[in-house]
Amino acid sequence: MLETEELSKSFKGITAVEGVNIYMEKGESIGLLGPNGAGKSTTISMISSLLRPDSGDVRLYGKSVIQEPNAIRRVLGMVPQEIALYQELTAYENLKFFGRIYGLRGKQLEAKIQEVLELVGLTDRQKQLVRTYSGGMQRRVNMAAAMLHNPEILIMDEPTVGIDPQSRSHILEMVRELNQKQGLAVLYTSHYMEEVERLCDRLYIMDHGRVIAAGTKEELKSILSGEEAILIDLERPNGGLFNELEANQAIIQTIETEKGLKLIVPKGSKMLAEIFQAAERNDAQILRVNVQVPTLEDVFLHLTGRKLRD
Numbered sequence: 046m047l048e049t050e051e052l053s054k055s056f057k058g059i060t061a062v063e064g065v066n067i068y069m070e071k072g073e074s075i076g077l078l079g080p081n082g083a084g085k086s087t088t089i090s091m092i093s094s095l096l097r098p099d100s101g102d103v104r105l106y107g108k109s110v111i112q113e114p115n116a117i118r119r120v121l122g123m124v125p126q127e128i129a130l131y132q133e134l135t136a137y138e139n140l141k142f143f144g145r146i147y148g149l150r151g152k153q154l155e156a157k158i159q160e161v162l163e164l165v166g167l168t169d170r171q172k173q174l175v176r177t178y179s180g181g182m183q184r185r186v187n188m189a190a191a192m193l194h195n196p197e198i199l200i201m202d203e204p205t206v207g208i209d210p211q212s213r214s215h216i217l218e219m220v221r222e223l224n225q226k227q228g229l230a231v232l233y234t235s236h237y238m239e240e241v242e243r244l245c246d247r248l249y250i251m252d253h254g255r256v257i258a259a260g261t262k263e264e265l266k267s268i269l270s271g272e273e274a275i276l277i278d279l280e281r282p283n284g285g286l287f288n289e290l291e292a293n294q295a296i297i298q299t300i301e302t303e304k305g306l307k308l309i310v311p312k313g314s315k316m317l318a319e320i321f322q323a324a325e326r327n328d329a330q331i332l333r334v335n336v337q338v339p340t341l342e343d344v345f346l347h348l349t350g351r352k353l354r355d
């Protein structure tokens with residue numbers, strides 16, 4: 046249905062996106078995952094025809110979006126990262142305004158406004174000024190606005206950044222239902238691994254403007270199928286232990302965590318005795334040790350050498 050061909054974009058000599066190929070089938074839920082500055086927003090701006098690529102193209106049902114931008118605007122609902130609403134109008138008035146831009150009028154517009162308000166759970170609050178809403182509620186109005194023209198594809202740019210946990214959970218649930226029950230195709234960008242794991246069928250991992258890995262969650266995790274993670278909770282951080290483990294050739298990666306350390310080791314390697322000996326040598330108090338199968342977070346770390354969020 047939708048695909049990009051070698052999309053590239055630079056800003057004043059800085060490469061934001063380079064050679065990105067992404068495709069999306071009808072009704073699919075795709076995640077675009079990467080740290081800040083990876084090029085996610087730039088990519089979706091080009092997909093939605095808001096930004097012209099330096100080279101490459103976007104195709105909707107085989108036709109170039111650059112040549113026919115209106116075709117994608119008709120089928121696409123876009124929820125931008127920034128809240129794009131009139132603060133001094135009510136949610137209802139905002140939706141009326143956006144509905145008119147989409148060419149909706151009269152009873153049809155009225156019915157659609159009520160339908161999308163219901164969808165985002167704001168029917169009861171529709172007559173209140175948007176500025177009195179929480180960030181999460183404003184984001185929900187943004188989503189409602191993106192749904193007014195019955196889009197086939199919903200693109201969401203980090204929709205849960207900076208909002209309260211209740212609204213976050215509400216948004217995730219809503220997106221899942223729209224995708225699974227109504228067959229809406231979703232392109233979801235995030236730097237929260239758990240969100241894309243919950244929502245998306247397939248993932249593209251971006252870093253420094255490029256797609257560095259793509260596939261289903263299972264496919265991506267199989268990159269690390271030969272590895273496992275050992276989580277070590279320490280009474281307090283211990284630099285000596287970290288340095289010793291980091292220097293150990295048998296350990297693939299040593300990462301500091303909130304509670305202590307995480308080691309990526311070859312599957313089945315019998316490292317525990319060695320870890321306890323190292324702890325003793327460094328006077329480190331181990332509270333708990335857990336062995337874990339790799340997560341998508343580990344896959345990201347493996348591919349980039351960095352954590353998703355610092």
Ligand SMILES: Nc1ncnc2c1ncn2[C@@H]1O[C@H](COP(=O)(O)OP(=O)(O)OP(=O)(O)O)[C@@H](O)[C@H]1O
Binds near residue numbers: 057061062083088203
């Ligand atoms: N309009 C612009 N002018 C100059 N540089 C830009 C512009 N838009 C993006 N960039 C740069 O391009 C790179 C990619 O940015 P982009 O916003 O696409 O990343 P992102 O993955 O969406 O990150 P974030 O989560 O922070 O939005 C960054 O280095 C950014 O500073």
